[in-house]
Amino acid sequence: MADLFLVLHTECDGSFSKAALESLSTAADLSSKLGSAYSVGVIGAGASAAADAIAGCGAEKFYTVEDEAVAAPRYSSDTKASAALIKAADAQIILAPGTSRFARCMPGAAYRTGAAVDTHIVALAVEDGKISAQRWYYRQRILTTLSRADRPWILLVDGGVSDAWQGDAGSAGAQAVAVDFGDADNRVVIKGVESPAVDAQTIRPDSAILFVAGAGWTKKQSDGEYHIGDAGVLIQGFLCKAGASLGSSKSLVDLQSDGQETLSFMSHMNQVGQTGSTPRHAKGLSTCCHGEEPHAVGWRFINERRAINTDANCGWAQGKADVVYIADAFEVMEKVNALLS
Amino acid sequence: MEGLQIVVCGSLVPDPLQTLEPVINPTGPGLKNETMLPSVLDPWASHSLYEAANLAKQVAGSKVFLVSLGPKAKLQQLMMTVAQKAPFELVAVDGSASGFTDAMDVAKTLAAAIEAIPGLDKGKMLLFGGCSSASRDAGVTMQLVGEQLGITDQFVGVDEIKMQDDGSFSVLERIEGGQYLASTCPSMPAVLAWATGSLPEPPNNPQIGMANMRCVMPALQKAKPASIGVGGISFEKTEIPAQKRDTRIVKDVSADEIAAELVEWIKG
Numbered sequence: 038m039a040d041l042f043l044v045l046h047t048e049c050d051g052s053f054s055k056a057a058l059e060s061l062s063t064a065a066d067l068s069s070k071l072g073s074a075y076s077v078g079v080i081g082a083g084a085s086a087a088a089d090a091i092a093g094c095g096a097e098k099f100y101t102v103e104d105e106a107v108a109a110p111r112y113s114s115d116t117k118a119s120a121a122l123i124k125a126a127d128a129q130i131i132l133a134p135g136t137s138r139f140a141r142c143m144p145g146a147a148y149r150t151g152a153a154v155d156t157h158i159v160a161l162a163v164e165d166g167k168i169s170a171q172r173w174y175y176r177q178r179i180l181t182t183l184s185r186a187d188r189p190w191i192l193l194v195d196g197g198v199s200d201a202w203q204g205d206a207g208s209a210g211a212q213a214v215a216v217d218f219g220d221a222d223n224r225v226v227i228k229g230v231e232s233p234a235v236d237a238q239t240i241r242p243d244s245a246i247l248f249v250a251g252a253g254w255t256k257k258q259s260d261g262e263y264h265i266g267d268a269g270v271l272i273q274g275f276l277c278k279a280g281a282s283l284g285s286s287k288s289l290v291d292l293q294s295d296g297q298e299t300l301s302f303m304s305h306m307n308q309v310g311q312t313g314s315t316p317r318h319a320k321g322l323s324t325c326c327h328g329e330e331p332h333a334v335g336w337r338f339i340n341e342r343r344a345i346n347t348d349a350n351c352g353w354a355q356g357k358a359d360v361v362y363i364a365d366a367f368e369v370m371e372k373v374n375a376l377l378s
Numbered sequence: 379m380e381g382l383q384i385v386v387c388g389s390l391v392p393d394p395l396q397t398l399e400p401v402i403n404p405t406g407p408g409l410k411n412e413t414m415l416p417s418v419l420d421p422w423a424s425h426s427l428y429e430a431a432n433l434a435k436q437v438a439g440s441k442v443f444l445v446s447l448g449p450k451a452k453l454q455q456l457m458m459t460v461a462q463k464a465p466f467e468l469v470a471v472d473g474s475a476s477g478f479t480d481a482m483d484v485a486k487t488l489a490a491a492i493e494a495i496p497g498l499d500k501g502k503m504l505l506f507g508g509c510s511s512a513s514r515d516a517g518v519t520m521q522l523v524g525e526q527l528g529i530t531d532q533f534v535g536v537d538e539i540k541m542q543d544d545g546s547f548s549v550l551e552r553i554e555g556g557q558y559l560a561s562t563c564p565s566m567p568a569v570l571a572w573a574t575g576s577l578p579e580p581p582n583n584p585q586i587g588m589a590n591m592r593c594v595m596p597a598l599q600k601a602k603p604a605s606i607g608v609g610g611i612s613f614e615k616t617e618i619p620a621q622k623r624d625t626r627i628v629k630d631v632s633a634d635e636i637a638a639e640l641v642e643w644i645k646g
């Protein structure tokens with residue numbers, strides 16, 4: 038029986054993502070706090086070679102599923118493979134990185150293994166042998182510490198909880214777990230990943246800085262005119278020069294679905310906040326955003342925050358940003374871009 | 379293609395502009411003045427409702443059901459606006475809509491309510507909902523409902539569905555780094571847990587509202603009570619961490635100076 042079990046998946050090139058290696062550090066740390074061994078299961082293309090790449094992580098045993106059926110992410114086959122790994126390891130506490138692939142399939146694997154499941158875990162602690170987990174409720178507004186007596190218990194861990202594991206490769210001697218994939222598991226055909234063109238790739242999770250654009254960029258400016266074209270040039274110029282990731286307020290991307298003229302390189306995928314994403318970056322610069330609570334929600338995991346707004350009463354000034362510049366973002370960003378050139 | 383049966387799971391969450399404060403009740407955590415807080419239809423679930431209505435319009439003979447678990451009185455209030463957005467038949471279940479409840483309990487209740495819809499043909503069914511709620515924000519309920527209904531073709535974080543005449547369809551799901559996973563599914567049933575999709579919020583349409591209300595009131599009267607709780611979770615701490623920053627306001631400073639300070643910060 039594996040008290041503690043970590044499930045990982047490979048990327049399509051057989052490597053592990055940063056999220057996977059971070060959760061490996063989390064599992065190793067939890068195992069030492071519990072004073073018990075842990076095992077690792079890997080699904081996906083090249084799973085056994087990937088297990089060898091992390092052989093030095095201290096796991097007691099490795100299990101793999103690397104059939105063609107799990108070469109690409111797909112609910113039916115991933116759920117079956119994950120459930121099979123959990124059963125093969127007779128696992129009690131199961132950790133997994135909260136990637137889109139596992140966020141999709143782990144609830145189903147929980148159902149099939151009779152496990153409880155909690156997601157978006159941001160911290161784990163052990164006291165007197167008891168595990169507790171932290172997660173936010175109400176979209177990053179209320180933080181809870183919770184535990185469960187239920188076993189098995191699956192916990193999907195968010196990015197940024199631990200540093201990515203680094204260590205020696207070796208021979209993991211992984212045990213291949215047989216999974217009987219049938220026609221029902223192969224009905225959905227994966228056509229591939231659609232990526233924006235390189236110059237249109239505005240979402241960069243690994244970037245040090247998040248640049249958030251608000252609806253103000255599309256509003257009438259002090260000369261009584263709209264300057265949407267200029268706004269696009271300034272924003273894209275900054276993204277390129279600073280290597281920043283682009284976020285948006287809801288109001289700005291909603292203009293697009295309402296059919297109004299706006300910034301064509303932005304979509305709902307860029308939206309941060311209550312109904313958008315909650316990205317993790319070391320720094321964040323908000324421009325032309327009012328920055329009230331739903332928006333601040335999306336900034337929960339941005340460490341250093343600065344904002345540019347013409348309005349000294351904007352929400353950012355209410356203890357939400359470190360610095361608020363009361364200025365015209367068009368003027369300031371033009372100069373910033375010039376200095377970065 | 380014959381008409382689709384699109385079942386949308388969506389409940390209420392506090393209006394995001396409200397300040398939320400946790401309180402500890404005998405049954406577990408809750409929100410201060412929870413019954414008084416104005417509610418909205420859970421945002422991602424509402425996107426899925428608009429997408430369902432749009433799809434139903436394209437395929438003649440289709441029908442949309444909205445399955446909603448929440449306190450009856452609050453559902454009734456919510457329907458005053460939601461019922462004007464899109465044609466649907468309400469299936470109401472009277473129980474807690476708190477984010478602190480256990481998703482497994484919620485999913486069991488929703489699955490039972492869906493199984494009880496008279497004449498529902500799973501071969502023509504698309505099960506829609508939000509990819510995550512603005513309350514529990516776990517992103518697990520739709521998969522759990524799907525599993526209980528025996529549906530193993532599931533898609534999460536959906537922004538697009540394109541139906542073909544033969545009942546097959548293609549889907550775009552959000553994945554990391556602003557990318558999409560593109561796939562095709564040969565037939566229904568399937569679960570689609572939506573992200574934002576691509577449709578704006580429809581304007582209120584009083585005619586649709588009137589038509590819906592004919593079913594809404596009887597559905598609310600028929601709503602069965604469901605006992606939904608925290609399940610196996612023990613909450614040890616529930617708090618709003620202090621997050622007030624000491625904001626420095628920089629005013630009456632030239633754009634040049636601000637730009638220089640910003641660039642130093644960006645590079646630092």
Ligand SMILES: Cc1cc2nc3c(=O)[nH]c(=O)nc-3n(C[C@H](O)[C@H](O)[C@H](O)COP(=O)(O)OP(=O)(O)OC[C@H]3O[C@@H](n4cnc5c(N)ncnc54)[C@H](O)[C@@H]3O)c2cc1C
Pocket residue numbers: 250251252253254256258285286287288289308309310311312313324325326327328329331332335345346347348351364365366367394395418421
């Ligand atoms: C159910 C629901 C969910 C929501 N989810 C989200 C969410 O996920 N994310 C989100 O962002 N919002 C969300 N909101 C909306 C939120 O409440 C706000 O309406 C929105 O964030 C405001 O966007 P904004 O700040 O870009 O626009 P505005 O409020 O219009 O503010 C524009 C700002 O730009 C400034 N400005 C204009 N010109 C300039 C200039 N030249 N230089 C500097 N500043 C300038 C103005 O002073 C103003 O403060 C949600 C709302 C609801 C009801």
